[in-house]
Amino acid sequence: MSFLEIANLQKDFGGTRVVKDFNLAVEKGEFVSFLGPSGCGKTTTLRMVAGFEQPTSGVIRIDGRDVVNLKPNQRNIGMVFQAYALFPNMTVAQNVGFGLKVAGRPKAEIDARVAEMLEIIKLPHLAERYPFQLSGGQQQRVALARALAVRPQVLLLDEPLSALDAKIRVSLREEIRAIQKKLGITTIYVTHDQEEALSMSDRIVVMNEGRADQVGTPFEIYNRPTTRFVASFVGTLSTLEGRVVDPAAGTVSIGDSTVSLGYRLAERQAGDAITLALRPEAVTLGRDEARGAHLSGTIRDVSFLGSVIRVRVAVGSGTVSLDTFNSPSAPPPEPGDLVTVSFAPGDLLVMED
Amino acid sequence: MKANRFWSWLFLILGIAYFVLPLIGTVEFSLKMRRGEYSLDAYWAVLADPRFQATFGYSVMMAVATIIAGVVLIVPTAYWIRLKLPHWRPFIEFVTLLPLVIPPIVIVFGYIRLYNTSSWLPLTGTAAGTNLLLMFGYMTLSLPYMYRAVDTGLRAIDVRTLTEAAESLGAGWLTIMWRVILPNVLVAVLSGAFLTFAIVIGEFVLAALLNRPAFGPYLQLIGANRAYEPAALAVIAFAITWACMGLIQLVTRFQKHTMARR
Ligand SMILES: Nc1ncnc2c1ncn2[C@@H]1O[C@H](COP(=O)(O)OP(=O)(O)OP(=O)(O)O)[C@@H](O)[C@H]1O
Ligand SMILES: [Mg+2]
DSSP states (O other): OOSEEEEEEEEEETTEEEEEEEEEEEOTTOEEEEEOOTTSSHHHHHHHHHTSSOOSEEEEEETTEEOTTSOGGGSOEEEEOTTOOOOTTSOHHHHHHHHHHHTTOOHHHHHHHHHHHHHHTTOGGGTTOOGGGSOHHHHHHHHHHHHHHTOOSEEEEESTTTTSOHHHHHHHHHHHHHHHHHHTOEEEEEESOHHHHHHHOSEEEEEETTEEEEEEOHHHHHHSOOSHHHHHHSSOOEEEEEEEEETTTTEEEETTEEEEOSSOOTTOOTTOEEEEEEOGGGEEESOOTTSSEEEEEEEEEEEEOSSEEEEEEEETTEEEEEEEEOOTTSOOOOTTOEEEEEEOGGGOEEEOO | OHHHHHHHHHHHHHHHHHHHHHHHHHHHHHTOOSTTSOOSHHHHHHHHOHHHHHHHHHHHHHHHHHHHHHHHHHHHHHHHHHHTOGGGHHHHHHHHHHHHHSOHHHHHHHHHHHHSTTSSSOGGGSHHHHHHHHHHHHHHHHHHHHHHHHHHHHHTSOHHHHHHHHHHTTOOHHHIIIIIIHHHTHHHHHHHHHHHHHHHHHOOHHHHHTTOOOHHHHHHHHHHHOSHHHHHHHHHHHHHHHHHHHHHHHHHHHHHHHSOOO
16 A cells, blocks of 8 residues: 555535545655646645645545544644745744754754754754744744654645745755655645656646546656547647548658558548647757658748757648757757658557547 | 926925924913923923823723724734635725714714613723723724735735645644744834824814823813813923824835845
8 A cells, every 4th residue: 555645535615626636645754746827726635634634535545544634733744835834933943943843842852853854954054043034945944844854754845946036946856855765754745847857757637627647657758648649748849730641550650751650550441631740859960871760941030048049930720849959059040941850659648539 | 497496385384384384383381381481391291190191091991991802803804805806895894984983972972872871782880891892993994905905915925825825834724823924014003003093082072072181182171171281281292293103104115125125
């Protein structure tokens, strides 16, 4: 049995169902992210696990114990909020020690644990500061220490980094992941930033309109999206409209080229329309004989992103995006150029309608 | 432009004169008890009067009781409304404003009717009961100020997230109130408390009609029977009120250094 189990969870807000038939099993020590667009129900699901919202129906079990009817302060859960939520009237040390003090632990034990936690978040020198004297990143680290000081069974984080600026966001997400691994704490992390989810998680739950669309490792989610929503939400994806030429041989036509996918297209007829998709990194500019498929088109626009240059090429009725590495000696391609793009047929994703 | 400036200055000076001249007159008069020279005789006479000490002490005690009861009632109420019943806020705000439009005389007649010796809850039958009634009356009078002060204080913190953070750390309702909410609205509570203090010290109608030995009725009694002492008393009452206002300012400033907001 899994450590944290969520089964058939539903939540209605005045007639609208915002979480629909949500199922998830999280193993002990696992780091799971909820990824999805704004309003898809990530926070609501997390708040039901924390006990701040009552599910309309469904089961939440932590270590075999049904917690649905327990109050938040009886669930032994650590929570980190987007808005830091440090107690403004307490010092850093008092904030971190709050949970232990509430639990009536002896002072010596609290002091030792607070010192240990401040060591983990690398802020032992700020113990006597008040929250208003800290930067956002420091406040969020203190909030993490405060949540972990009571040794919760599950750690929940709701977009903890979205109020911070880009640099700190990257360094802090690495730090959070390192602390999580070190303590081996079961974690649910809510974010709408796919880079965050892909880089930190053991597994990702991609949510759409209150449902878990796909659950899988970052590798699976990115490379083997099972729904059109997941494919388009995670990463950049170029979709191309094509036609099935021979379903048994797996050949399709795109624009005026014919490409062999190399596998049978079940349940398709010759002449059927088919939607295909490509990741930018699967496509190269120019004719590359090592890759089996080639399409020609016109460059629509070029954006310079630093180390890479993203080029969008109009092919037939669609557009293919591709990334090439920036090389200071070669001038970048220009819009309007006629080009050929190449890719391996196996990298084409067939989208279910 | 210039002319505009002139008129605004003129009106400002007229306004100040309107407030300050009577005050200066009162202070001047209060110093004239000894014929031919200024002295503090009137003040000594007032301060030495045992009735002054008794009534002032009584009113201070009532003010403190009112403040404590008010904080215990209003802080959790305002907190709860912000947290759980935000759509009730306009209604609650309207209720808290009622004491400003209903005269104290109406309130006190209502009290006397409801709680007289032949009623089901004869509070006016004993001194302690009447004190309690008077305290509730004072709480009502200070409600608009106290509620507004506390509500403003709560607005400055993220009540909901702080509550949830404390809850997830295992805190119960009382702990959250006492350790998280109250310390963060302390400045607001104190400024409400000083306003309450000023109101209670100067209040006349409730105390007089409930026949309690408070400072307000004493002020009136002296005013009717003496010449110089009332002026001195008025100056003292005025000084107390302004000291309260000054304390509000001081506390607010002091607070900024020890526990500022995010
Ligand atoms: N207390 C509430 N009352 C009514 N509707 C609510 C309430 N809380 C959330 N909702 C609705 O439920 C849906 C899901 O909200 P939720 O906050 O879970 O989204 P989210 O995925 O966390 O979005 P975001 O990325 O913007 O934080 C939204 O449509 C929202 O309007
Ligand atoms: Mg959210």
